[in-house]
Amino acid sequence: PGKKVLIVYAHQEPKSFNGSLLKIAVEELTKQGCSVTVSDLYAMQFEPRATRNDIVGRLHNSEAFNYGVETWEAYKRGGLSKDLVEEQKKVQEADLLIFQFPLFWFNMPAILKGWMDRVLVQGFAYDLSKAYDGGLLQDKLSLFSFTTGGGHEMYSKEGIGGDIRYVLWPMQHGIMHFCGVKVLEPHICYAPENVSEEKRKEMLTAWSQRLKTLWKEEPIDCSPEWYFK
Amino acid sequence: PGKKVLIVYAHQEPKSFNGSLLKIAVEELTKQGCSVTVSDLYAMQFEPRATRNDIVGRLHNSEAFNYGVETWEAYKRGGLSKDLVEEQKKVQEADLLIFQFPLFWFNMPAILKGWMDRVLVQGFAYDLSKAYDGGLLQDKLSLFSFTTGGGHEMYSKEGIGGDIRYVLWPMQHGIMHFCGVKVLEPHICYAPENVSEEKRKEMLTAWSQRLKTLWKEEPIDCSPEWYFK
Numbered sequence: 001p002g003k004k005v006l007i008v009y010a011h012q013e014p015k016s017f018n019g020s021l022l023k024i025a026v027e028e029l030t031k032q033g034c035s036v037t038v039s040d041l042y043a044m045q046f047e048p049r050a051t052r053n054d055i056v057g058r059l060h061n062s063e064a065f066n067y068g069v070e071t072w073e074a075y076k077r078g079g080l081s082k083d084l085v086e087e088q089k090k091v092q093e094a095d096l097l098i099f100q101f102p103l104f105w106f107n108m109p110a111i112l113k114g115w116m117d118r119v120l121v122q123g124f125a126y127d128l129s130k131a132y133d134g135g136l137l138q139d140k141l142s143l144f145s146f147t148t149g150g151g152h153e154m155y156s157k158e159g160i161g162g163d164i165r166y167v168l169w170p171m172q173h174g175i176m177h178f179c180g181v182k183v184l185e186p187h188i189c190y191a192p193e194n195v196s197e198e199k200r201k202e203m204l205t206a207w208s209q210r211l212k213t214l215w216k217e218e219p220i221d222c223s224p225e226w227y228f229k
Numbered sequence: 230p231g232k233k234v235l236i237v238y239a240h241q242e243p244k245s246f247n248g249s250l251l252k253i254a255v256e257e258l259t260k261q262g263c264s265v266t267v268s269d270l271y272a273m274q275f276e277p278r279a280t281r282n283d284i285v286g287r288l289h290n291s292e293a294f295n296y297g298v299e300t301w302e303a304y305k306r307g308g309l310s311k312d313l314v315e316e317q318k319k320v321q322e323a324d325l326l327i328f329q330f331p332l333f334w335f336n337m338p339a340i341l342k343g344w345m346d347r348v349l350v351q352g353f354a355y356d357l358s359k360a361y362d363g364g365l366l367q368d369k370l371s372l373f374s375f376t377t378g379g380g381h382e383m384y385s386k387e388g389i390g391g392d393i394r395y396v397l398w399p400m401q402h403g404i405m406h407f408c409g410v411k412v413l414e415p416h417i418c419y420a421p422e423n424v425s426e427e428k429r430k431e432m433l434t435a436w437s438q439r440l441k442t443l444w445k446e447e448p449i450d451c452s453p454e455w456y457f458k
Contacts, residue, residue: 012280013294048277048339051241065242066422068378106403107336110277110343117333132389149297160361162398162453169395174335193295224391228457 001033003215006094010101010112012042017147017192017200021207022100025145028211037090041111047083048114054081072122080121087119096214097142097181099171103149106167116175125179135180141219142176144168145187145207152190164188165227173222182219230262232444235323239330239341241271246376246421246429250436251329254374257440266319270340276312277343283310301351309350316348325443326371326410328400332378335396345404354408364409370448371405373397374416374436381419393417394456402451411448 007025011018022038029036039046050067052059059065060073074080080088091097101108108116120126126135148155148164155164164186172183187210189203220226236254240247251267258265268275279296281288288294289302303309309317320326330341337345349355355364377384377393384393393415401412416439418432449455 012296015293016295042278042280045278048343049271049274050333050338050340051271064244066245067241104279104346105342105349105407106399107342109279110339110346111279113334113336113342114277114339117339120334157453162402166395166398166457167403169391170335170399173391174396178334224386228395 003032003034003095004093005029005034005036005096005098006039006090007036007098007100008039008041008112008115010041010099010109010115016102017189017203018100018102020204021145021147021189024204024208025098025100025211028208032212037094039087039090039115041115044083046111046115047118048111050114050117054084054118055079056081068122071118075121075123084118084121087115088124091119091125091137091140095140097140097176098145099142100145102147103167106161108146108171120175120179131178131180133180135178138180140181141184142172142181143184143187143214144171147189147192149193150191151194155190163227169227172220173227177222183222184214184217184219232261232263232324233322234258234263234265234325234327235268235319236265236327236329237268237270237341237344239270239328239338239344245331246418246432247329247331249433250374250376250418253433253437254327254329254440257437261441266323268316268319268344270344273312275340275344277340277346279343279346283313283347284308285310297351300347304350304352313347313350316344317353320348320354320366320369324369326369326405327374328371329374331376332396335390337375337400349404349408360407360409362409364407367409369410370413371401371410372413372416372443373400376418376421378422379420380423384419392456398456401449402456406451412451413443413446413448 007022009022013019026036052065055070055074056079060070071080101112125137130136150161153159154161157163168186176183187207192200192203236251238251242248255265255267281294284299284303285308289299300309330337354366359365379390382388383390386392397415405412416436421429421432
């Protein structure tokens with residue numbers, strides 16, 4: 001109770017299975033007394049492209065545009081574009097970040113990748129020698145909740161898609177852990193489009209049930225062993 | 230000679246190191262007699278968001294928008310948006326796809342991920358039971374050429390970033406191999422922003438040299454062993 005949650009949601013259709021998972025999370029967490037904020041990226045028409053428009057006013061070096069340097073400098077002088085400042089404020093206030101999306105090509109959809117690229121800038125999320133366990137977003141938790149097209153058997157060590165944890169490495173370790181954010185077990189719904197209505201309901205119930213005891217969960221040990229053991 | 234190459238390029242600044250790598254590839258391949266096409270995503274203001282705008286005309290199911298289903302149906306009836314049709318034509322004609330980009334958060338920049346999400350639709354790049362070695366884009370080669378922020382030592386099995394091959398799994402196996410495209414060894418320039426001018430020149434020369442004998446290279450064995458051995 002009293003915890004703040006930011007759900008970054010990337011699906012075009014409220015009636016989708018991802019939309020149902022979002023709705024359940026908002027309802028369950030609100031019921032617990034959490035304060036829940038949703039960044040509905042498609043509805044916001046969130047900009048995924050990392051461009052000069054992200055910097056308000058003059059550039060640090062207008063001779064050769066370097067996105068990393070320019071956003072770092074802009075962050076320090078309070079010169080990032082309004083949409084980024086708003087997202088950073090939501091992140092700053094949150095105790096838990098939930099990412100809800102359909103897996104696209106073994107990764108998150110571009111609109112969500114763009115959120116990562118543009119919001120988690122140097123100075124805000126990490127800094128020189130402030131990364132991983134020293135990252136700037138410590139004392140926060142994250143949880144990747146996603147649906148897949150392929151079935152569970154496909155995403156196994158012996159399956160053609162390999163262990164599902166392989167695709168989690170860039171997202172959980174390369175982004176969240178890099179920023180100092182702790183990582184809870186992912187929540188994966190396999191192939192909701194290809195299962196029975198009953199099975200889909202079971203998956204929704206399982207998500208709702210998990211959320212009831214979420215705050216008692218321990219983060220994973222976000223090291224190579226967890227992913228590639 | 231006579232081979233067709235599509236370079237999908239994702240950097241905002243022509244004067245960047247990525248810009249130099251692009252220029253070298255265009256020059257060297259053209260010199261060899263290849264026909265080279267460049268999709269300069271930022272210059273094109275390429276749209277990374279997968280939305281309803283990608284379908285011209287009526288939706289297959291306007292009650293609940295499903296991007297995968299809608300683009301598949303639209304592809305079959307020739308109803309994809311013009312920018313996608315143009316990119317697909319370039320892919321169809323190419324013998325080799327080169328992706329040139331800076332690694333952002335252990336993956337490609339959102340604008341390039343958006344190219345993958347939107348261009349490689351079902352029916353065009355893969356289909357029901359036509360994936361991996363049976364994918365629809367067979368007889369093509371691909372090569373991921375990218376720069377990193379962190380140094381080589383960081384991206385090793387013992388380094389905090391893990392083996393660089395871990396981040397290649399979703400891109401090479403999950404996208405290219407899935408579509409039936411063969412994968413050449415990646416070309417990685419580590420931390421060009423943090424090395425001497427001399428070292429940078431060496432890296433540019435190495436790329437130019439590699440391209441001279443590129444057509445004699447054998448594709449990698451794109452199986453879990455290559456990535457996680």
